[in-house]
Amino acid sequence: MPANQEVIIGIDGGGTRTRILVTDLSGNVLSYVEKGAASYHKDIHAADNVRLALLDSLKEAGKEPHQVKAIAAGIAGYDTESDLAWVEQLTEVEGLHCPKWHVNDAVVAHYGALLAKPGIIAISGTGSIILARLEDGSFVRNYDFRHYAASAARLLAYDAAFEVLAGHTDDSDSELVAQLLQHWGVQSFHEFLLLGRSGFLEDRRERDRKFGQFAPALTCAASQNSALAKRVCDRAVGQLKTGIELLAALLELDAIPVSLIGSVLNSPYFARHLSEQLQSGSGKTFSVVKPHVSPVTGSVLLAMERLQLTLDESIIRNLQKH
Numbered sequence: 001m002p003a004n005q006e007v008i009i010g011i012d013g014g015g016t017r018t019r020i021l022v023t024d025l026s027g028n029v030l031s032y033v034e035k036g037a038a039s040y041h042k043d044i045h046a047a048d049n050v051r052l053a054l055l056d057s058l059k060e061a062g063k064e065p066h067q068v069k070a071i072a073a074g075i076a077g078y079d080t081e082s083d084l085a086w087v088e089q090l091t092e093v094e095g096l097h098c099p100k101w102h103v104n105d106a107v108v109a110h111y112g113a114l115l116a117k118p119g120i121i122a123i124s125g126t127g128s129i130i131l132a133r134l135e136d137g138s139f140v141r142n143y144d145f146r147h148y149a150a151s152a153a154r155l156l157a158y159d160a161a162f163e164v165l166a167g168h169t170d171d172s173d174s175e176l177v178a179q180l181l182q183h184w185g186v187q188s189f190h191e192f193l194l195l196g197r198s199g200f201l202e203d204r205r206e207r208d209r210k211f212g213q214f215a216p217a218l219t220c221a222a223s224q225n226s227a228l229a230k231r232v233c234d235r236a237v238g239q240l241k242t243g244i245e246l247l248a249a250l251l252e253l254d255a256i257p258v259s260l261i262g263s264v265l266n267s268p269y270f271a272r273h274l275s276e277q278l279q280s281g282s283g284k285t286f287s288v289v290k291p292h293v294s295p296v297t298g299s300v301l302l303a304m305e306r307l308q309l310t311l312d313e314s315i316i317r318n319l320q321k322h
Contacts, residue, residue, distance in 0.1 A: 007063050008307075010299030011073035012108055013038025013050060013090065015126035019296040020053045022061040025069070025309065027300070027318035031060035038105075039077035040086045042126070042205060050090040065095030072101045072303035074108030074295060076127055079143070101306055105295065106131040107139060112298025113259035113291035115316065116305060120247050121291075122240055124151040124270070125262030126212060130240070132247035140250060142243035149243045151236035153215035153264055154208045159232045160218050161211070164189075165196050173228040176221040183214050219267035230269075237273050240265075245282040255285045261295070297322055 007030060012019040018038040022031045035053035037043035050073075058065065071091055078087045087102050106129045110121045120132045128151045130142040142149065150159070163169070164177055177189075184200075186192045201207035221229035248256050258278065264270055278286040293301075297319050304311055 005067055006069040007061060007067055008300055008303045009054065009057065009068055009071045010108070010296050010301075010303060011038070011050065011054075011071065011075075011091070012105060012294070012296035012299055013046075013073055013075040014105060015039045015042040015076040018050050018053050019294075020050075020057040021296045021300055021322060022057050022063065023300050023319065025304075027304075027315035029319070029322045030063070031057045032296075032322065033057040033060060038073075038075055038090060041077040042209075047086070047089045047092075051093050054091065054093050054096070065093060066097075068096055068098045070099045070101070070303045070307055071096070072103070072108065072299045072306065074103050074105035074299050074302075076105045078102060078104050099306070101303065103302070104129070104131075104141075106141070108299035108302055109261050109291075109295040110139070110298065111301045111305075112293045112295045113261060114257055114289075115292050116301060116311065117257075118251060118253060119257035119259070120244055120251075121259045121261055122149075122244055122265060122274075123261045124149070124236070124240065124264035125153060128152040128155070128262075128264075130243040130247060132250060134250055135252060140247060142246060145243075145246050147243050147246055149236065149239035151240055151264055151270075152212070154212035156218055156232055156236060156264065157211040157214040159235070160214070160228060161196065163228050163232065165193060168231075169228055173221075173226050175224075176217070176226045176229055179217050179221075180214065183217070184210075215264060216267070219264065219269050222269040223267075233269055234273070236264075237270060237277060240274055241277045244278065244286070245284065248282060248284045248286070251284075255287045257289045258286050259289055259291050261291060292316075293320055294322065 010021045018035045020033045033053050033056045036049035038050050040046045113121050118135050122130045222233040275288045
């Protein structure tokens with residue numbers, strides 16, 4: 001098949017949304033589609049979400065499955081080989097017989113943020129992970145050290161709820177507490193206590209989603225000097241800093257680029273405080289940089305690298321138009 005008829009599909013399969021980008025081999029964007037979550041841990045309909053998004057993206061691009069040269073998919077929740085049982089099902093679409101590479105969604109986020117170059121990304125949104133690409137091209141996660149930064153949106157909100165229920169509040173927290181009670185549809189602290197005693201919500205996915213939705217109010221409250229919110233956020237910032245420094249010890253760069261990704265880390269409070277804390281403590285020099293392109297664009301870059309295509313400046317420029 002002539003190369004100008006072939007396309008690459010990149011997938012950023014998150015815990016909340018699936019984003020799919022179709023490009024030609026020169027990086028020209030032909031279509032972009034969004035659907036529901038790609039992680040089975042977050043949505044039992046994940047496979048249907050991704051398959052439908054794949055079909056819609058090809059239709060919008062005016063292409064057929066046999067014209068796809070490769071697919072690279074970054075999938076949230078893909079952490080071990082046993083996860084392949086559900087991960088590979090996501091891209092099982094009739095006629096798609098091309099090479100398919102499945103990785104954790106942090107890998108494609110790294111490709112997009114730092115354009116496949118050595119450095120570190122920290123992600124905190126629906127989930128949390130810290131990932132470094134070393135000078136030899138290998139990837140290492142904070143998970144590999146058995147380290148985890150409890151900075152995902154839902155975990156921040158759980159932490160805040162426990163602080164409230166334990167009575168760790170003062171006058172600076174009154175507005176935040178009122179927002180928390182309203183969020184859970186209760187009228188008083190006693191009602192919230194009874195709700196907590198019952199486990200909040202029975203279904204774990206629904207419960208985590210409900211907690212995660214409160215995180216923006218929490219990070220905003222931290223910027224407005226709620227003592228409780230600042231305490232919760234500062235704990236997470238400290239854990240993120242430690243995880244970044246763990247991975248930095250493996251890099252020999254004079255200045256290590258660090259890109260912050262996700263709704264939590266891009267909140268003003270987290271972005272400012274983590275950036276400030278990285279300037280001291282480990283003996284390493286860090287440079288906080290904005291992602292060059294989106295994670296879904298990074299998945300296209302990954303596919304191009306695996307296909308041994310030359311990632312020249314014209315391809316990067318074309319992809320940056322997305």
